[in-house]
Amino acid sequence: MSLSDFQLVIGLEVHAQLLTHSKLFSGASTEFGGEPNTHVTTYCLGHPGVLPVLNAGAVSLAIRAGLALDCKVNRVSEWSRKHYFYPDLPKGYQITQYERPICEYGGVSIDTSDGERTIRIRRIHMEEDAGKLVHDASPGVSLVDLNRAGTPLVEIVSEPDLRSADEAVEYLKNLREVLVAIGVNDGNLEEGSFRCDANVSVMRQGATELGTRCELKNLNSFRFIKAAIEHEAARHVELIEGGGKVQQETRLWDTQRQETRSMRSKEDAQDYRYFPEPDLPLLELTEAQIAKERDALPELPRAKRRRYVEALKLPEYDAQVLTADPAMATLFEACVATAKDAKKVSNWFMGELSRLLNESGTKASAVRFSPAQFAALLQAIEASVISANAGKEVFAAMFATGAEPARIIEEKGLAQVSDTGAIETLVDEVLAANAKTVESYRAGKTNLLGFFVGQVMKAMKGKGNPKLVSEVLTRKLSGG
Amino acid sequence: MKLSPDQVRHVATLARLALSPEELLRTQAQLSAILDAVEALAAVDTEGVPPTTALAQAKAPRADAVVGQLPVEDALRGAPKAVGSSFAIPKVIE
Amino acid sequence: MTPTELSLFEVSQALAKGEVSSVEVTTACLSRIDQVQDALAPFISVDAEGALAEAKASDARRKAGQARGPLDGVPVALKDNIVAKGLPTTAGSRILAADGDARSLSLAAVRARTQGFVAPQDSTVTRRLREAGTPLLGKTNLDEFGMGSSTENSGFGPTRNPWDPTRTPGGSSGGSAAAVAARACFGALGTDTGGSIRQPAALTGVVGLKPTWGRVSRNGVVAFASSLDQVGPLTRTVRDAAMMLQTIAGADAMDSTSADKPVQDWTAGLEDGVKGLKVGLPREYFVPGMDPEVERAVRGAAKTLERLGATVREVSLPHSKVALAAYYVIATSEASSNLGRYDGVRYGHRAEGAKGLRELYAQSRAEGFGPEVKRRILLGTFALSAGYHDAYYVKAQRVRTLIRRDFEAAFADVDVLLSATSPVPAWPLGEKLDDPLSMYLMDVLTIPCNLAGLPGLSVPVELTGSGLPIGVQLLGRPWDEATVLRAGRALEREAKIERAPGRA
């Protein structure tokens, strides 16, 4: 068999939790974790007689997501009930949007080996998250926790436009980056606030009809997503090459065994019996409401990268790293605004700052120094108040304490000696002590300058302004 | 419309209702009779008539604020079985 | 005169004048319950202590000059599908009753019943009644989850008709109707999905009002079919119904389908008469199999209105014949969805020894639901299932549009529609129990109103030769409860019912 005879086709469904305080249809908190069943109202428990009351904050975030993903935001959308029985679904149905979603027809750009491509988004709809089942906490029983039940989600459904596992991961990273940048989602795959299901099929190269697809679930890291898609594609190819047929089904990624397996338990429950939710009016949006969200939209990461490259003249790589975290980008721009030289600021951010953030496990949003302090530091180096090396030490201290660079320089005694008189005295001493070497220099061995600089700096305990030192030396050695 | 025993069984599975063999037979007969009566719908010309949905007028949604959470005793009151503050059910094998 | 013989309005006046205390009238209701419960079984649970405590508080408020309004101190009852904080709510179902509850409706049993599903919060209508100062006597019997027309589908046993205890009080709000007719409370709330307030009102000789869909909050009202359900009062008089509506109506932040319509003083124009009122008599509502005495009563009511200055004309609602079919598809579809939550996981009955999830669900639900509820869940599940969804559910909703248009056309010409409420007077218990279809036919005249979301009122107008009450139904334009109540009041004033039930 040969994988290269086949074209892999992938469509992704992403469930992203919206960063609201309260749930989609109840006033319960959306905070992650907590003792089981402490973030619930009667609605979350599916008590008799409870009714959904829509959260305006969730609607705003869904609109924002739609706008950021170039979607058409529908002025009218409709809630529906999707039915299935499972203990994590307290009412026996999930309120979702079925026939009329809030957003449609958008896209996410990805970079591929053949350049930039847009992966189309078919729709974005809002819906309730399910609760959680815990299987291993207590012998013989499974435990039901409804803290998460009803948390607002957007489900973002792509067209089957992706052609490889790498493209799928690229799409997800870009999508997540956008959602995080606009404050809609926290992008946390591990805690499950950003989840992905993959619809995978293969077709022979050149074929026009899509193959039978399988839906892959339980993909909670980019690594698993890639592995699961590749495993599943190979499984399909093997099946087809062996004369078999792919069954349309839902399959679970088994992290232990590194393979997908059938979820037979859910097989005969796939009749969701959708109908319009009679407990809610249509969701009607005004142009003003949509415009308000559009105005509130920050610059998106991709546009920001383009601007860094084109306007700030940064290398592509710098732009990539600096925009990966919105807080990092914000800080960077603030520092550029005060310190002016974008490339110089970038070097500090890519080098020292990244290292310090990494080592201390701090987030860019929690950095303690101010852009003004950063500018002062660059200024001090520029003006040779301190050496570049001392600058790094000052920066580390600013990072740790948020103290003014001037104070750090003073406390640590890092200021360079730029007093010409003092330097001349020392230079004279060094030249006097090394008369032979001076002769050699004057006979033409000018590369001995380094030796003299070293000697002078040593005498100055490293605090001499190296530029001044070599100026004075050069002058005196050439008979001045 | 006459339902077959298999159809009744399928619907009962979807609805999560266990039916005894006698109940199944009785249900089959009664549902078939009701569906015959409902057949009258098919004769109505509804060409171009939209289905009734969303009777309620659109309403301004509520502000995003935490309100109305239950004390955990209230949440668990009446639970057939609870462990800690979780509802407990027979072990689910996935 | 014993205080229980007073109407809600009269007792309100007597309380205001200090002629009686709330404790006195509440005690009178409770002893009336003691007298009738074993024979008629209107209640599922009685909260004597709670009601008396509220009565005492009401008397204290009144003494302090802080009475809250006309209903302060007037004891009422709730249909047991309306939740009240701290009280059990069964919806007439074993699935919400406490395991081990023998589900008896004996006086001793209903007074002792405190277990089962107990809501941690009030429904909106309960809260509004409490805020108005009404002592809540207890919760009344009903067909399980409101599914039935005779109260025989209650998991706790049937309620009997105070006019003839061998007969049904109608349903599903049969407990509320019987409690009001038997003078065990001054008013009771019911719910009406396909006639469940109006039909039992008609069969027990009381007034029953189903408000416009969206007029009264459904928050905390156990859902049967959300797009059809509406809460309303059952009372002795039209004025009483108007007073109760005024207390419970109005927009509610907890119910997104409750309308932002002003709460009116519906008692204000009650006595204005019907001069100039245009009354329509829907031709299709004189159905085959209608009791001749009932038909005579409707035509008599039309004559009365004419005599009082109204104009009466025949109108046509051509899709009436298929309303029942559309209703049974839509109501059961929504019910199959609304009842999915009763799964034995978080509250309610759980089957013992169930192995695995599938069995836990199927067995708990099989044990917890009665036969009619199961039948409707299955019918609704079928109507929504893949392959049948369009032919049944969507088709029924299209027909519903036609039914609504019929009413719109009719109301372009007339102000109210007059018909029988039930095609027949109260029938003997057990008579239709084995034949669901014949039972469904009992709602044929009340159902279209729910499909169109209109306000509907049943008013008793006369007794049959054998002494059973007959009610007529008045339907109005959406949000026009005022006209319906005014016309109903006119008929009430002319009604030929000179005696109370249970007394020859």
Ligand SMILES: [Mg+2]
């Ligand atoms: Mg999906």
Ligand SMILES: [Zn+2]
């Ligand atoms: Zn989803």
